[in-house]
Amino acid sequence: MSDGAKPLAGARARLSWHEWLLDEEPSSRRQTVWGEFYRKCRRFAANRLAMGGLIAVLLLVVLSLLAPVLAPYDPHAQALASRLAPPSAAHWLGTDELGRDLLSRLLYGGRITLGMVVAVVVLVAPFGLLVGCVAGYLGGLTDRILMRLTDIFLAFPRLILALAFVAALKPGIGSAVIAIALTSWPPYARLARADTLTIRDADFIAAVRLAGASAGRIILRHIVPLALSSVIVRVSLDMAGIIITAAGLGFLGMGAQPPASEWGTMIATSRDYILEQWWVPAAPGIAIFVAAFAFNLLGDGLRDVLDPKAR
Amino acid sequence: MQLEIEDLHIGFPGPRGFAPAVRGVSFAMGAEKLGIVGESGSGKSLTARAILRLTPPNAVLRAKRLRFDDIDVLSASPRALGAIRGRRAGLILQDPKFALNPVMTAGEQVAEPLRLHKGLSRRAARAAAVEMLAQVRINDPAAVAHRYPHELSGGMGQRVMIAMMLAGDPELLIADEATSALDATVQAEILRLIEDLVSRRGMGLILISHDLPLVSHFCDRVLVMYAGRVVEAVPAAELRKSRHPYTQGLLLCPPSLMRPRARLPVLARQPDWAEVA
Amino acid sequence: MNGRRDAGRLRVLSTSAASISITLFGLILVTFLIGRVMPIDPVVAVAGDHAPPDVVARIRSELGLDRPLAVQFLIYLRHLAVGDLGRSVMTSHAVTADILQYFPPTFELATSAIILAVLVGVPAGVLAASRPGSRFDHLVRAVSLAGQSVPVFVLGLLFLLILYVKLGWLPGSGQVGITYEGVVPPITRMLVVDAALTGHWGAFWSALSHLVQPALVLALFSLAYITRMTRAFMFEALGSEYVITARAKGVPEWLVLWRHAFGNVSVGLVTVIALAYASLLEGAVLTETVFSWPGLGLYLTTSLLNADMNAVLGATMVIGCIYIGLNLLADFAYRLLDPRVR
Numbered sequence: 001m002s003d004g005a006k007p008l009a010g011a012r013a014r015l016s017w018h019e020w021l022l023d024e025e026p027s028s029r030r031q032t033v034w035g036e037f038y039r040k041c042r043r044f045a046a047n048r049l050a051m052g053g054l055i056a057v058l059l060l061v062v063l064s065l066l067a068p069v070l071a072p073y074d075p076h077a078q079a080l081a082s083r084l085a086p087p088s089a090a091h092w093l094g095t096d097e098l099g100r101d102l103l104s105r106l107l108y109g110g111r112i113t114l115g116m117v118v119a120v121v122v123l124v125a126p127f128g129l130l131v132g133c134v135a136g137y138l139g140g141l142t143d144r145i146l147m148r149l150t151d152i153f154l155a156f157p158r159l160i161l162a163l164a165f166v167a168a169l170k171p172g173i174g175s176a177v178i179a180i181a182l183t184s185w186p187p188y189a190r191l192a193r194a195d196t197l198t199i200r201d202a203d204f205i206a207a208v209r210l211a212g213a214s215a216g217r218i219i220l221r222h223i224v225p226l227a228l229s230s231v232i233v234r235v236s237l238d239m240a241g242i243i244i245t246a247a248g249l250g251f252l253g254m255g256a257q258p259p260a261s262e263w264g265t266m267i268a269t270s271r272d273y274i275l276e277q278w279w280v281p282a283a284p285g286i287a288i289f290v291a292a293f294a295f296n297l298l299g300d301g302l303r304d305v306l307d308p309k310a311r
Numbered sequence: 312m313q314l315e316i317e318d319l320h321i322g323f324p325g326p327r328g329f330a331p332a333v334r335g336v337s338f339a340m341g342a343e344k345l346g347i348v349g350e351s352g353s354g355k356s357l358t359a360r361a362i363l364r365l366t367p368p369n370a371v372l373r374a375k376r377l378r379f380d381d382i383d384v385l386s387a388s389p390r391a392l393g394a395i396r397g398r399r400a401g402l403i404l405q406d407p408k409f410a411l412n413p414v415m416t417a418g419e420q421v422a423e424p425l426r427l428h429k430g431l432s433r434r435a436a437r438a439a440a441v442e443m444l445a446q447v448r449i450n451d452p453a454a455v456a457h458r459y460p461h462e463l464s465g466g467m468g469q470r471v472m473i474a475m476m477l478a479g480d481p482e483l484l485i486a487d488e489a490t491s492a493l494d495a496t497v498q499a500e501i502l503r504l505i506e507d508l509v510s511r512r513g514m515g516l517i518l519i520s521h522d523l524p525l526v527s528h529f530c531d532r533v534l535v536m537y538a539g540r541v542v543e544a545v546p547a548a549e550l551r552k553s554r555h556p557y558t559q560g561l562l563l564c565p566p567s568l569m570r571p572r573a574r575l576p577v578l579a580r581q582p583d584w585a586e587v588a
Numbered sequence: 589m590n591g592r593r594d595a596g597r598l599r600v601l602s603t604s605a606a607s608i609s610i611t612l613f614g615l616i617l618v619t620f621l622i623g624r625v626m627p628i629d630p631v632v633a634v635a636g637d638h639a640p641p642d643v644v645a646r647i648r649s650e651l652g653l654d655r656p657l658a659v660q661f662l663i664y665l666r667h668l669a670v671g672d673l674g675r676s677v678m679t680s681h682a683v684t685a686d687i688l689q690y691f692p693p694t695f696e697l698a699t700s701a702i703i704l705a706v707l708v709g710v711p712a713g714v715l716a717a718s719r720p721g722s723r724f725d726h727l728v729r730a731v732s733l734a735g736q737s738v739p740v741f742v743l744g745l746l747f748l749l750i751l752y753v754k755l756g757w758l759p760g761s762g763q764v765g766i767t768y769e770g771v772v773p774p775i776t777r778m779l780v781v782d783a784a785l786t787g788h789w790g791a792f793w794s795a796l797s798h799l800v801q802p803a804l805v806l807a808l809f810s811l812a813y814i815t816r817m818t819r820a821f822m823f824e825a826l827g828s829e830y831v832i833t834a835r836a837k838g839v840p841e842w843l844v845l846w847r848h849a850f851g852n853v854s855v856g857l858v859t860v861i862a863l864a865y866a867s868l869l870e871g872a873v874l875t876e877t878v879f880s881w882p883g884l885g886l887y888l889t890t891s892l893l894n895a896d897m898n899a900v901l902g903a904t905m906v907i908g909c910i911y912i913g914l915n916l917l918a919d920f921a922y923r924l925l926d927p928r929v930r
Contacts, residue, residue, distance in 0.1 A: 049730070151607070152614030155915075156908045157870035160888070161618075164904045167892050168622045244739045248874055251741050252889050264739070271745060271878075278749050285742040292737035300733060365832055368720075389841060397838030404836075409829040414851050414927055424837045459927040475837060 040305045050301020056294035064110035071104035075261045084277045093283050096270055098259075102283050105261035109284065112262045113291060116177055116246045117239050123181040128188025129231050133223050135189065136196025137215065147193070150186040158183045158241075159248055166254040173262070176255040180245055184238065191234055195227040229306045236299035240292040247288045263288050312399070312482035312515055314362065315339045317376035321357050321539075323369060332370075333357050334539040342482070344509065344516045346526035346547065348561070349536035355519050358536070359485045362517075363396050379483075398428045400483040401476030403505075406492035407468025411460035417444070417471045418456025421478055428479040443474040447504060466497035470504070477508065483515040484508075491520070502529060523550075523561050535561075538585040557584055608916055615908045619901045620664050624657065673905075674898035678891055683902035686887060691906070692777035693763060694876070694883030698868040700799060701806035706861055709811045713818025717826060718845055728815060735812030740871045744805045744878035751801060758801050761880035765794040802879040809871040810864040817860040821853035828852075855926040862918030866911045 021038040023031065044050055063070065072092075079099035087094045093102035135146040153161070158180075165179035166172075199205060200223070208218055249255035250264025258269055263284035270280040321333035333354040338345075347355045360366050361377065364384055377384045379395055387395070396402075404410035412420055421440035425431050431439060437456070444452035447470040460468055469489065476484065486505060490498040506529055509516045520526050526533055527547040535543040535558045543555040553559060560578040639647075648654050652663050667674070673683035716728040751758045759765060763779050764772075768791035772783045780799055783792035825831065826849050834848040835841075873885035880886065884903055891899035 148607070148610055148614070151611050152618060155611050155615050155912050156618075156904070157867060157911055159870045159873060160904055160907050163873070163888065163892060164619065164622050164900060167895070167897070167900055168625050240737055244737075247739050248741065251739070251874065252877065253893060264741075267742065267745070274745055274749055275753055278753070281745060282749075285739075285745065288742060289734075289738050292739075293734060296733050296737050360832075363836055365835055393838050393840060395838075396836055402832075402836035404829055404833060406829070410833045412830040412834065412848055412852065414855070415848075423834075423839065427838055427840075461928050472833070475833070479838065 044301055044305045047301045047304060049297050050304070053294045053297025053299075053301060056290065057298050060110060060291055060294060061114065063107060064114050067104075067107040067111055071101075071107045073101035073104040075100060075105045075108040076259055077101075084273060084280060086277070087279065094277075094279050096266070096280050097273060100261075102280065105266060106263070106283060106287050109261040109263045109266065109287065110291070112173065112256055112260060113243055113246060113288075116173065116180070117242050119177045120181050120184060120242050121235055121239070123177070124184045125188060125231055125235055128185040129192045129224060129227060130219075131185070132189040132192025132194075133196045133219050133227055136193040137200055137219050137223055139200075143193075146189070150189045153183065153186045154190075156183065159245055162245065162249060163252065163254055166249060171254045171257060173256045173260070176246060176249045179249070180242060184242065187238075188231060188234060191230055192227045195230055196223050199223055199226050233299065233303045233306050236295065236302045238299075240295040240299065243288065243292045243295065313339070313341055313378075313380055314483065314515070315376055315378045316358075316362075317374060319358065319361060319374040319377060320372070321354070321361060321366060322371050323367075324371065329371075332539055333361070336536070336539075336541055338534060338541065338544065340515060340517070340532075342513055342515045343532060344506075344518065344530040346530035346533040347517060347519045347536060348521060348523050348526050348533060350521060352538075353536040354539040355536045356487050359487055359517055359519050360402070362483075362485065363400060363402055364392055365396075365402065397424045397476070397481065398479040399481050400485065401479070401481045403469070403472050403476055403484065403486045403489040405488040407460065407463070407465060407472050408492070410472060411463075411468055413460050415459075416456060417458055417460065417463065421456070421471065421475045424475060424478040440474075440478070443478055444471065446477070447471075447474045447508070449474075465493045466501060469493060469497075469501050473501075473505065473508070477512075480512075481514065483517070485517045485519070487519045488521070489518075491522075523558075540585070542584060555584075556581065608912060611912060612909070615905065615912070616665070616668065617661070619905045619908070620661055622904075623897055623901045624660070673902035676891065676896055676899040676902075678894045678896040678899060683898050686899065687884065687902060687906050689777065690882060690884045690887040693779070693881060694869070694872050694885060696778035696780060697799065697802055697806060697875070697881060697883060698865065698872055700803040701868055701871075702810065702861065702865045704803060704807035705809075705811045705814050705864065708807070709814035710818050710857065713815045714822050714845065714850060716815070717819045717822035720823060725819075728819065732812035732815045735808055738808075739874070740805060740809045741874040741878050743808060744802070744875055747801050747805055748878070759794075759798050761878075763795060763798055763882055764791060765798070768794050802875050802881050805878075806868055806871050806875050809875075810868055813867075814860060814864050818853070818857060821856050821860075822849055825849040825852045855922055858921045858925065859918040862914050862921065866914040869907050869910060 020031065021035045023035065026032040026035055044054075077100060079095070081099065082091075082095055083097055083099040085091055085095040085099075091101050091103065093106065096102055096105065131146055131150070135143040156164075161183045162176070162179035165182055166175045169175035169178065205218060205222060208222055213221075246255055246262070247264030247267075250262045250266075251268045253265075253268060256262030256265045258265055266284040267281045270277075270284075273280050316339065317337045319333055319336045320331065322329050322331040324330075332352075336354070336358050347358065349355045357366055357370070361372055361374075362379065362384065364372070364387070366372060372385060374385060379399065382391055382395060384392075384395070411417075415423075418437060418440045421443050422431075422433075422436035425436040425439050425443075426433070429436075429439075441452045441456050444455055449455050449467065449470050455463070455467065455471070460471075463471065472489075484505070489505065490501050493501060502525070505516070505518075508514075516530075518526055518530055523533075523535075527550045530547050533545055533547050533550060534541050535545075535553075535555065537557050543553055543558050545553050545558075550558070551562070553562070557578070557580075560576070563576050564578075645654075652660055655663075671684050673687070675681070676683050676686055679686055712728055716722075716725040719725055748760060752760045768788070772779060772786055772788050772791050772795075775782045775785055779795040780792060783789070783795055826845075830852075831844060831848055834844045839848065869885075872883060873888055875881065876883045876885035877889050884907065888900060888903040888907075890896075891903065
């Protein structure tokens, strides 16, 4: 674009948001940042599968949040007279072995599952990020010790270590969250460390160091933000894994305890009815699949947009 | 051997619409040494790769005529293409570090076209491969045949590459920036080797480079490309008398010790260079 | 040249041996600590809830639980060195003996599964990468994403529902039909192998038909991962210069695909497959529970439900060791097979 074609300051105000954001020659830092963000959003929106995932995730969140409003029955109200009823107008998805409404239980179960996912992510991502950035930036002995520690935790298959932890603590949602968190942070640390190593020796870090910034300030203000995008991608891909692990713990009787309507637990208590009333275990099974699939699609799309290596 | 290209267009579908990279290139050549020069992005490499239909999978090719003798390259079946590639025309790529298969030994890689094109047995091909390596003047070819690419120097790797491409006794050799990745001293050796082999075998050569003096030194005829077009085609001997301002600009660029200048000249590009002449 | 190479290899091996032993030590320490923070008092587990205080004290000192934690850990290590993982409350056998009995069926199951997964996943990934953006490529991507979203126990129940309940093609749970229970003398303790070795063909077919479902479920569990990685590796390889070189030489397309591109990714795939195999151990816990397959996973979960801590920790540690071993194997395979590292 030559100078003559550039709109004058007065005309600029009349530019649409779309044009302002996609301007090839941004005139402020703000415009650059938002423009880049807008481009990423557009690239994400162009991926139909990823958009489907995003919509499904949002729907899941809304349904779970509104469970008390939407659920037609109390999820714990037993009605032994109408137990194991097939889907009908009164019970859209039928009832379980204690006559509880399956739809209501699924909706409330979504709260448990999403709650566990959020809790694990909140515990794990910042911790792993910090460990990785500190290890990568400081290097030397700190790095060796921290990385050896991550290796030890990586030496167990995730579910097995989580099982052992839960057994030692006491089966329940809280222990399950802690156990999954304890087994989930090492990959984040590895990832953040790898990113940090590539950033550490960059000239702008040297400049900040020369300006007298402390190691803590450099890590928190300059390294963590740059390592963040690959961690976000990892989080979104990990959420499906967390859902599945949580359900697995529940299925083995080591997660949420009955009568809680956690999906994995629901399958465990109703699996004996698979011969005759197969819809009872099938409903939570489909719920787990849909939730995990939605998060997988979302993560896959986010990776395409955010991961510079895949671009 | 007769190569004819008429009105060749190559482009890529992109997010901002179709992006043309080669726009109407035409030339014909026989068993001569043709140089193609131009800056990066001028379309010289794509043009050369189109002769073997080795353009990237998303590239769109179109031409009035793209013939290798009586074979129409654009409509050729995989089998007909296989009869050109390696057997009638070879392609030497820029950097042997990437262009050689890292998990096959030099000998295996040279033996492969021998087995494919000459139907040699495994053992005969291995012996012939060592013979080919000797032809490209590698000392101790039997030992080099057992080495993997990462154990070879750049010059040695490029010799292996040449041996591999000559194994099928082609009539045309395309050298795509074949010496740009090498040290200056090795560059001259490799070029002399190529020139020698091409002359001795009576082959055609297309030498692609951004180095105009080098190309004019080794070739009979030079095509100058700019922005996907041939802007000038001159016999190498008459290059100094070229008319196009782009070519003249390129010739003026190299600094000289005999006539020192305070500032190096910069090309003053004109938009009409990219238009049809 | 070769001497220098060997010296380099030896150095790499010794450093990785050192780091492995530290990891192994950490693994033992973690399992030990998990065992000590558990809410179930091991003394009560042995003596019962209403044992008199003097009996409790005697058992406590017999078990060494009155000593400092560090001393207890040293004792634990010493027992471990002679392969003593304690006694299982549930089976009243030594945990080591239990594990030796339950491991082979898991090995049988996981190995059949990984073979199936590789046979399907690798060609699917290669073909998808050779036609990027094609319908087949999209199909592979969607199916592997879906495969990663199904919990393995849901998949197992689904298989049971369709193949056993609805169609009746395959037997339900267990390792062999009731009529053949205990017929085959244990040699390798892998029933299919043992039955074939001793010529019990009725038992062989029964055991094989019981193996099919859990093996398929486990195979699907790692299929998604193997396919995705194969596709990613092949896609990268097919974009490299040496593939252009191969085509320029006149190498036919199928050889470009399988000799040049695949030849370069196969080493990386060995690592992927080893990791997939290791993660099958995790899937095996759930699959064995669904299909009542008498393997290490079922042993682990039953011990968990019975709060049989020695058994839980023993099984956890053995699985951890196998996991480390497989990672190590993947690493060695890489060094042995790739000429660039060699």
